Amino acid sequence: MIFTTKAEYGVRLLVELGRQEGDRPVALKSIAENERLPLAYLERIVALLKRAGLVESTRGAHGGYRLARDPSEISMDEAILALEGEVAPMSCFYDDSSDERVLCSHADETEVCATRVLWLRVQGGVTQALSRTTLAELVAFAQREPVETKPTAGAELPLHDAA
Amino acid sequence: MIFTTKAEYGVRLLVELGRQEGDRPVALKSIAENERLPLAYLERIVALLKRAGLVESTRGAHGGYRLARDPSEISMDEAILALEGEVAPMSCFYDDSSDERVLCSHADETEVCATRVLWLRVQGGVTQALSRTTLAELVAFAQREPVETKPTAGAELPLHDAA
DNA sequence: TTTTCTCCGACCTCATTGGTAGGATTAATC
DNA sequence: GATTAATCCTACCAATGAGGTCGGAGAAAA
Numbered sequence: 001m002i003f004t005t006k007a008e009y010g011v012r013l014l015v016e017l018g019r020q021e022g023d024r025p026v027a028l029k030s031i032a033e034n035e036r037l038p039l040a041y042l043e044r045i046v047a048l049l050k051r052a053g054l055v056e057s058t059r060g061a062h063g064g065y066r067l068a069r070d071p072s073e074i075s076m077d078e079a080i081l082a083l084e085g086e087v088a089p090m091s092c093f094y095d096d097s098s099d100e101r102v103l104c105s106h107a108d109e110t111e112v113c114a115t116r117v118l119w120l121r122v123q124g125g126v127t128q129a130l131s132r133t134t135l136a137e138l139v140a141f142a143q144r145e146p147v148e149t150k151p152t153a154g155a156e157l158p159l160h161d162a163a
Numbered sequence: 164m165i166f167t168t169k170a171e172y173g174v175r176l177l178v179e180l181g182r183q184e185g186d187r188p189v190a191l192k193s194i195a196e197n198e199r200l201p202l203a204y205l206e207r208i209v210a211l212l213k214r215a216g217l218v219e220s221t222r223g224a225h226g227g228y229r230l231a232r233d234p235s236e237i238s239m240d241e242a243i244l245a246l247e248g249e250v251a252p253m254s255c256f257y258d259d260s261s262d263e264r265v266l267c268s269h270a271d272e273t274e275v276c277a278t279r280v281l282w283l284r285v286q287g288g289v290t291q292a293l294s295r296t297t298l299a300e301l302v303a304f305a306q307r308e309p310v311e312t313k314p315t316a317g318a319e320l321p322l323h324d325a326a
Numbered sequence: 327t328t329t330t331c332t333c334c335g336a337c338c339t340c341a342t343t344g345g346t347a348g349g350a351t352t353a354a355t356c
Numbered sequence: 357g358a359t360t361a362a363t364c365c366t367a368c369c370a371a372t373g374a375g376g377t378c379g380g381a382g383a384a385a386a
Contacts, residue, residue: 001254002165002285004343008253008278015277027362041345043364060353061361076281090171091164114178114305115171118239118296122165125288133281142277167374190331204376206333223384224330 003084009037010045010083011076011138017055018071018139025057025064045083052082071139077130087126089119166247172200173208173246174239174301180218181234181302188220188227208246215245234302240293250289252282 016031028046032039046065049055056068067074080087179194191209195202209228212218219231230237243250 001256002250002252002289003282005345006343011278011281025362029362038345040347044345047364057363058353059351059363062354063352063362065363087165089165093164114301115174117304118174118293118301119166121292121296122289125292126165126285129284129288130281133284138277138281141280168376169374188331192331201376203378207376210333220332221384222332222382225385226331226383228332 003080006045006048006083007080009035009042010049011079012037013042013046014049014054014067014074014079014135015138015142017065017067018135019142021067021071024062025066027064048082049079052078054079054082067135071136072134074135075131076133076135076138077127079135080130087123087130089122089126090115093119093123166243169208169211169246170243172198172205173212174242175200176205176209177212177217177230177237177242177298178301178305180228180230181298182305184230184234187225188229190227211245212242215241217242217245230298233299235297235299237298238294239296239298239301240290242298243293250286250293252285252289253278256282256286 012035013031016034017026020026028042029039031037032042046055046057050057050065054068054074055065057063057065077087086093175198176194179197180189183189191205192202194200195205209218209220213220213228217231217237218228220226220228240250249256
């Protein structure tokens with residue numbers, strides 16, 4: 001699997017926050033029950049979103065979480081970056097990586113590496129799909145209503161028949 | 164990392180076969196030495212490519228592997244499918260998967276699932292990038308020569324600045 | 327018949343995933 | 357001010373898969 005459950009749970013959490021958008025923060029417990037996800041694990045996941053500035057928290061009784069911005073201003077590449085880290089099709093694509101196993105000189109910009117070209121295209125495909133999708137769209141899907149907010153160019157395509 | 168070293172090593176193996184294309188099969192040992200990859204592991208990887216019909220083998224002395232088709236007829240989505248299995252951004256996308264953890268009804272086609280929409284787009288982005296890239300292109304890159312074979316539509320874009 | 331290959335299955339080690347447990351802190355409310 | 361409901365934080369833990377290794381069994385050329 002490409003993405004882990006962090007991405008799945010984290011995005012669902014964001015969608016849930018987007019649906020319940022109001023003046024009062026939403027307690028994680030209610031989301032955990034709604035989505036039937038383990039609360040303790042969700043706590044760690046929402047911490048990632050908070051650190052990335054996508055979510056704000058209020059402590060204490062009647063506390064909880066709310067979106068830091070309008071859902072239409074939150075793109076999925078930001079969310080996935082926060083949840084999973086940099087989208088890299090191969091380990092040596094990470095900045096910090098000194099993966100000794102894959103000793104192709106991917107990192108060496110000057111040398112033309114055949115596989116690097118391929119992974120760059122894949123990376124581009126993923127980040128495009130992510131950046132073109134906003135949280136507002138997903139919230140609209142979850143509410144089974146047509147998209148109201150103006151989506152980013154190209155985002156109205158489901159893209160899933162494009163393979 | 165999205166793909167494992169199987170994809171990296173396997174694609175490099177294919178590129179190497181594409182470069183040394185001739186009448187005689189290429190022994191795995193020479194490829195392992197060229198690319199500095201563990202031979203025993205490469206053996207298992209090339210078995211995947213053979214099973215998928217991308218590669219043919221000759222046993223015995225002076226034996227080895229050759230491409231089953233012209234490099235321009237081998238697209239990377241076939242290769243990755245053989246090496247890594249189905250490209251699925253989330254575990255429940257696999258046919259055989261009954262992943263009890265992710266209990267979103269991704270599999271249920273009738274129900275609109277917000278995250279499913281997202282993963283479908285990602286999947287589409289990856290498979291597009293892969294299917295638009297042929298082995299012939301990568302071989303050309305490895306030989307530091309301009310692409311001669313007519314690439315599939317859109318394949319001439321590196322796509323990596325598209326993010 | 328030895329050498330050089332492909333083939334095949336068992337095994338092994340390590341890192342990551344997907345959690346859990348237990349508590350500390352903060353703030354509203356009785 | 358005690359209780360309660362929430363966020364925060366760190367440590368631990370089991371299962372899985374990744375990335376190999378090892379040893380040998382066929383097959384074909386010299």
